[in-house]
Amino acid sequence: MLTAVLRPNGVVAEVNRAAFESVPVGRGAAVGKPFWQGPWWYDDPAKQQEIREAIARTAAGETIRLITTVRSAGNHWLQVDLSLRPVRDDTGRVDWILAEAAGGYDSRAAQDELYRLNRELEERIAERTELMRLMIESSAEAVVTIDRHGIIKEWNGAAERIFGWPRDQMIGGRLSEFIIPHRYREAHEAGLKRFLATGQGTVLNRTIELSALNSAGEEFPIELSVWPVRCAEGYRFSAFLRDITERKRAMQGAAETAERALRFRTVLFELARMDKTDYKGSLLRILRTAAYTLGLGRMVFGRFEEREDDVALRPEIIYRAESDDTVPESELGGFGMSGYPQYYAAIISNRPVVANDAWTDPATVEFRDHYLAPLGITSMLDVPVWLDGRVVAVVCHEHMGTARTWTAEEVGFALSIGNLVALTLEAANRTQAEADLRQAEAEVRKALAREQELNELKSRFVSMTSHEFRTPLTAILSSTELLEAYGERLASDKKAELLGMIKTAVKNMTRMLEEVLFIGKSDTGHLQFNPQPTDVDDFCEQLLKEVRTGVGREHDIEFTATGHPAPALVDTHILRQIILNLISNGVKFSPKGSTVSLVCTRDAAGLVFEVADRGVGIPPEDRANLFNTFHRARNVNNIQGTGLGLAIVKKCIELHGGDITYTSELGKGTRFLVRIPLRGEHDENNPGG
Amino acid sequence: MMKTILVVENDPALRMLTSQLLELEGYKVIQAENGRLALEAIAAEPPDLVLCDLLMPELNGWEVLRQLMQSPETATIPLVFLTASAAPSEREACLSEGASGFIIKPFQHAELLQTIRSLLVGPAESQP
Numbered sequence: 039m040l041t042a043v044l045r046p047n048g049v050v051a052e053v054n055r056a057a058f059e060s061v062p063v064g065r066g067a068a069v070g071k072p073f074w075q076g077p078w079w080y081d082d083p084a085k086q087q088e089i090r091e092a093i094a095r096t097a098a099g100e101t102i103r104l105i106t107t108v109r110s111a112g113n114h115w116l117q118v119d120l121s122l123r124p125v126r127d128d129t130g131r132v133d134w135i136l137a138e139a140a141g142g143y144d145s146r147a148a149q150d151e152l153y154r155l156n157r158e159l160e161e162r163i164a165e166r167t168e169l170m171r172l173m174i175e176s177s178a179e180a181v182v183t184i185d186r187h188g189i190i191k192e193w194n195g196a197a198e199r200i201f202g203w204p205r206d207q208m209i210g211g212r213l214s215e216f217i218i219p220h221r222y223r224e225a226h227e228a229g230l231k232r233f234l235a236t237g238q239g240t241v242l243n244r245t246i247e248l249s250a251l252n253s254a255g256e257e258f259p260i261e262l263s264v265w266p267v268r269c270a271e272g273y274r275f276s277a278f279l280r281d282i283t284e285r286k287r288a289m290q291g292a293a294e295t296a297e298r299a300l301r302f303r304t305v306l307f308e309l310a311r312m313d314k315t316d317y318k319g320s321l322l323r324i325l326r327t328a329a330y331t332l333g334l335g336r337m338v339f340g341r342f343e344e345r346e347d348d349v350a351l352r353p354e355i356i357y358r359a360e361s362d363d364t365v366p367e368s369e370l371g372g373f374g375m376s377g378y379p380q381y382y383a384a385i386i387s388n389r390p391v392v393a394n395d396a397w398t399d400p401a402t403v404e405f406r407d408h409y410l411a412p413l414g415i416t417s418m419l420d421v422p423v424w425l426d427g428r429v430v431a432v433v434c435h436e437h438m439g440t441a442r443t444w445t446a447e448e449v450g451f452a453l454s455i456g457n458l459v460a461l462t463l464e465a466a467n468r469t470q471a472e473a474d475l476r477q478a479e480a481e482v483r484k485a486l487a488r489e490q491e492l493n494e495l496k497s498r499f500v501s502m503t504s505h506e507f508r509t510p511l512t513a514i515l516s517s518t519e520l521l522e523a524y525g526e527r528l529a530s531d532k533k534a535e536l537l538g539m540i541k542t543a544v545k546n547m548t549r550m551l552e553e554v555l556f557i558g559k560s561d562t563g564h565l566q567f568n569p570q571p572t573d574v575d576d577f578c579e580q581l582l583k584e585v586r587t588g589v590g591r592e593h594d595i596e597f598t599a600t601g602h603p604a605p606a607l608v609d610t611h612i613l614r615q616i617i618l619n620l621i622s623n624g625v626k627f628s629p630k631g632s633t634v635s636l637v638c639t640r641d642a643a644g645l646v647f648e649v650a651d652r653g654v655g656i657p658p659e660d661r662a663n664l665f666n667t668f669h670r671a672r673n674v675n676n677i678q679g680t681g682l683g684l685a686i687v688k689k690c691i692e693l694h695g696g697d698i699t700y701t702s703e704l705g706k707g708t709r710f711l712v713r714i715p716l717r718g719e720h721d722e723n724n725p726g727g
Numbered sequence: 728m729m730k731t732i733l734v735v736e737n738d739p740a741l742r743m744l745t746s747q748l749l750e751l752e753g754y755k756v757i758q759a760e761n762g763r764l765a766l767e768a769i770a771a772e773p774p775d776l777v778l779c780d781l782l783m784p785e786l787n788g789w790e791v792l793r794q795l796m797q798s799p800e801t802a803t804i805p806l807v808f809l810t811a812s813a814a815p816s817e818r819e820a821c822l823s824e825g826a827s828g829f830i831i832k833p834f835q836h837a838e839l840l841q842t843i844r845s846l847l848v849g850p851a852e853s854q855p
Contacts, residue, residue, distance in 0.1 A: 508811035509738055512833035516744040519836045524751050532747075539740050 039118065040139035046132050048072045048093040060108065060116065073137060078108040096122040096135050117141060117149050180279040184213050186234055186272050188227065200281045202253030217250045219257055233266065234273065242266060247282070258283045295447065302451045305331050309458050314465035321462055322364065325357040328435060328455045332448060335359050335438035336415065339459065341431045349375045349382070351432065378404045386429050390453060391420040394443045416441040419449065421456035425463050433459050498668040502680055506550055510543035553682045556615070557667055560689040567612065567693050571605035574645060578638055581617055590625045596635035606645060606716050612690045619683040620649040620710050626679060628653030628707065644696070644716035648709060655704035730847050731755045733774040735765040735791065736809070737783040745778065745809070748836060762786025766794055769801060775847055781810035796825045805846040809834065
């Protein structure tokens with residue numbers, strides 16, 4: 039339609055006649071004037087500007103194609119294809135511009151529609167493409183595509199982030215050299231080749247875990263899915279890759295948490311099963327185990343004690359992990375709880391004190407200056423110990439070094455430790471209660487035994503006196519009745535004999551009474567001890583004379599003295615009882631005519647008396663109770679006696695501070711040995727015993 | 728004929744007193760100071776009655792009674808215990824064992840003499 043030759047400045051040099059078919063003017067209106075001022079674009083400044091700019095570019099060497107509209111006769115708008123071409127001279131300089139317009143179809147509406155559809159389609163395609171690009175770009179997953187040689191074709195933003203390589207560096211590069219660790223590269227190449235050869239691939243169309251390299255050379259775990267994509271040049275491989283470092287860390291963390299929970303449970307189970315009868319040992323083991331399990335520097339077990347106007351927390355055991363020992367008792371102080379109201383309120387209401395930063399936590403801050411800081415304790419986890427319906431103690435888990443955050447599992451573990459300590463306390467209480475009960479039982483049993491003993495003693499006394507007194511009483515009664523009934527028929531010597539018998543009987547009874555009274559007095563501590571300087575030999579001689587005419591009438595009483603140069607400090611009454619009773623026994627329990635001997639010697643310690651007989655002897659079964667009151671050996675039941683003789687002897691010897699031993703053989707005889715210590719004859723102010 | 732009574736008593740005073748009493752009452756008295764000697768005496772010359780203490784050395788009254796009960800010649804001889812053992816159960820046991828009497832010291836002469844008279848058939852007086 040239109041063909042024009044323009045100068046580089048846009049002025050029309052020549053234009054054809056056909057160009058003016060649709061405009062009301064002729065050639066003259068255009069030639070010599072700028073092209074954009076031509077009649078085709080008269081009242082459209084925008085188009086004029088457009089053409090003007092296009093010409094300027096063409097003058098610079100560009101070939102321009104425009105789709106534009108021109109006015110035609112009848113006020114139509116025609117769409118034309120305008121091309122502007124630069125024409126160069128030999129030097130390459132743009133000499134002329136050739137302008138050609140073609141088209142000019144009048145089907146404006148259809149053309150418009152086509153134009154519009156075209157535009158729409160292009161827009162949609164552009165949209166789609168853009169959307170895809172955005173999706174890939176914004177994907178959290180790295181999307182990487184390689185060709186069959188392993189060369190990177192696509193590399194999205196996530197890939198940039200994950201691997202640290204920028205796109206422009208990666209496109210065209212070999213994937214394996216960048217992100218695949220050395221040890222996997224060969225397998226990667228081989229896998230590619232295998233797939234291309236056989237159509238099989240172990241990695242393809244699945245999700246697998248691998249190690250990859252980032253730009254810093256660090257290995258990290260990734261999860262990837264790869265699949266082949268058919269394309270013009272054969273195959274491409276697209277992969278979605280995920281950095282699973284975090285996931286793996288979380289799984290590791292969960293595994294570690296589970297493992298730690300299991301360890302906690304195992305430790306607690308072991309401690310629960312432990313035999314808790316050794317109170318101190320059990321507590322120490324619990325504290326040590328808790329410290330080791332939680333990695334703590336110190337453990338404290340403290341009890342609450344009521345003081346006059348306050349409750350004090352008194353540490354009973356302080357365990358130090360580093361030296362695996364306990365603080366000595368002497369160094370343990372106490373904390374008056376009135377100075378730590380928040381701490382006390384929490385613990386006493388059976389709640390734990392969980393202080394990650396013990397220096398600032400309101401429940402523990404009061405401990406800071408004189409406890410936490412000097413010891414370097416930064417975190418505390420204190421749990422109550424509940425026993426018999428109230429909190430009686432506290433277990434403190436103390437951490438030194440960088441402050442730590444107590445996890446829920448650790449708090450649970452610590453609470454369990456508190457419960458185990460409570461169980462140990464309960465076991466100790468039970469043990470103590472059992473011991474107390476046993477002791478009470480033993481005491482009751484002892485009291486019962488004593489009562490029984492007393493009853494036995496009483497009945498023995500009753501039967502003894504009844505038996506022993508009957509004989510002299512019979513003698514008195516019989517003598518009296520004889521005198522009464524036959525007094526005249528009896529000779530006077532016979533009468534005298536009867537009267538004598540009465541007197542003897544009375545004497546016997548009196549003696550027995552005195553023995554009983556003597557024992558009674560000695561039992562209640564009323565015996566007097568009155569040592570006087572005494573010629574012992576002489577004393578013994580006089581005593582034996584009495585015996586020979588009395589109870590020892592039918593026996594041979596021997597006395598041997600080894601000579602005592604100086605008087606000894608003895609209580610003669612007491613000594614009399616000792617020797618008299620022993621000799622009486624010797625006489626009583628040995629056959630008529632046999633010998634009963636008394637030997638009196640003296641050694642460095644004091645006096646030694648020996649009384650020996652050839653009598654019935656003492657049976658082994660009776661030896662334990664020989665000196666017991668009213669005890670009578672089983673082989674003497676037919677021999678008169680109160681059973682008090684040896685008891686009296688023993689009491690007397692005790693009073694004098696001496697001791698008595700004996701040897702005996704059944705049927706052969708008995709020998710008693712009495713030792714009386716003397717403290718120095720001239721020391722009259724020293725009582726014995 | 729005079730009746731013979733064997734007095735078995737460990738305590739010399741009591742033995743003397745009892746024997747004295749019985750002699751004054753017209754009995755012939757044989758004395759033994761323990762069970763063994765008593766049995767010997769009975770073997771030698773069986774008495775008409777035995778007056779026996781319970782607790783004695785060498786052989787006590789129980790044994791004496793048992794020995795007497797064992798042989799038919801002596802089983803008929805009445806034996807009276809004269810003892811300071813005052814337990815009532817003792818009395819029962821002795822009587823069921825075969826003792827003819829059980830007298831507790833100290834005793835009234837009348838009691839003893841009455842018991843003896845009732846056990847000995849025939850007059851205590853000697854025949855002219």
